[in-house]
Amino acid sequence: xxxxxxxxxxxxxxxxxxxxxxxxxxxxxxxxxxxxxxxxxxxxxxxxxxxxxxxxxxxxxxxxxxxxxxxxxxxxxxxxxxxxxxxxxxxxxxxxxxxxxxxxxxxxxxxxxxxxxxxxxxxxxxxxxxxxxxxxxxxxxxxxxxxxxxxxxxxxxxxxxxxxxxxxxxxxxxxxxxxxxxxxxxxxxxxxxxxxxxxxxxxxxxxxxxxxxxxxx
Numbered sequence: 001x002x003x004x005x006x007x008x009x010x011x012x013x014x015x016x017x018x019x020x021x022x023x024x025x026x027x028x029x030x031x032x033x034x035x036x037x038x039x040x041x042x043x044x045x046x047x048x049x050x051x052x053x054x055x056x057x058x059x060x061x062x063x064x065x066x067x068x069x070x071x072x073x074x075x076x077x078x079x080x081x082x083x084x085x086x087x088x089x090x091x092x093x094x095x096x097x098x099x100x101x102x103x104x105x106x107x108x109x110x111x112x113x114x115x116x117x118x119x120x121x122x123x124x125x126x127x128x129x130x131x132x133x134x135x136x137x138x139x140x141x142x143x144x145x146x147x148x149x150x151x152x153x154x155x156x157x158x159x160x161x162x163x164x165x166x167x168x169x170x171x172x173x174x175x176x177x178x179x180x181x182x183x184x185x186x187x188x189x190x191x192x193x194x195x196x197x198x199x200x201x202x203x204x205x206x207x208x209x210x211x212x213x214x215x216x217x
Contacts, residue, residue, distance in 0.1 A: 013037040014147040022047075026084070027091030032152075036144040042102040046148050047087065050094030053153030057178050059096035061086035061160040062145045062170075064103045067110060068117075076117070077194055078185040085183050086160050097152065099145045106130075107139030125197045137202070142166070146173040162204045 018033040032046040052058060063086060066079035073080070083098070090096025105113030112135060119129035127137050149157065156176035159167055160183050167177050182205065187195050198204035 011147040011150045014144070014151055016151070017043065024087070026087040029087075029091075032148075034144070034148055034151075036147065038141075038143065044102055044144055044148065045100040046152060047090075047098040047100065048152065049090040049096045052095045052097060054155060055095045055153070056155045058154045058157050059090050059093050059160060059181060060149070060154070060157040061090070061098040061183070062101065062142065062166065063098055064101050064106065064140055067104060068113070075188050075190040076120075077191055078187070081185040082183045085185070089160065089181075097149075097154070099148055101140070101142075101145060103140050106137075107141065108133075108135050120194075125201070126194055127197060127201045138165075142169050143173055146170065146175050149175060162198075162206055163202070164205065165203055 013036055015035045015037075016032060017035055020031055022029050022031045027049060030048040032048065034044045034046065035042070036044065061083075063079075063083050066074075066077065066083075068074040069077050069079040070083060083100075086098050090098060104110045105116065108116070108130065112130075112133060115133055116126065116129040116135075119132055120126060124132065130137055156178045157170075158179045158181050159170065159177050160181045161167065162182055162184070164180070167180055171177050184206065195204075195206055199206050
């Protein structure tokens with residue numbers, strides 16, 4: 001199918017900008033680049049394994065960009081490890097897809113994320129750091145992700161996430177979420193406090209962190 005045909009088939013507000021096969025160390029994928037009218041400056045990516053159209057119970061990871069972890073190798077979070085887990089998972093459980101959304105820092109942007117990190121270095125947790133900056137706890141949106149799944153022909157999903165609120169958000173947008181697949185990464189000394197905050201204050205399901213509370217610094 002040509003790029004122009006993809007454009008005509010896309011849901012309203014969603015535009016397919018480019019598409020190509022891409023070999024990676026996790027496997028071979030089909031990669032799509034999308035723009036969404038509500039935020040046209042950002043390019044979002046769908047990394048597809050196998051034939052998605054008409055498929056049910058598709059493993060899906062909706063992953064928000066984290067430059068500090070994925071590019072700089074920051075140990076303050078588990079984002080890079082979650083992304084790599086998801087890519088390996090869909091490569092072996094095809095069909096599947098990772099939707100990579102360009103919403104750094106839970107949607108607050110890179111500059112504000114670094115400002116929040118500076119506050120965290122003074123002992124403030126991630127939630128209160130955002131609030132001190134006058135920002136929401138989580139500014140991410142998933143309407144573009146729902147449109148991408150519609151365009152790719154996914155009928156229902158198994159969501160790779162530790163965040164039940166993300167399941168609820170997608171269901172509110174009409175995505176049929178049949179279940180949740182945990183993405184459990186072993187915490188390190190730098191990420192443990194952040195992940196504990198996710199459990200206590202952000203409703204994440206992270207049993208590997210909860211079990212280590214007594215060891216936390």
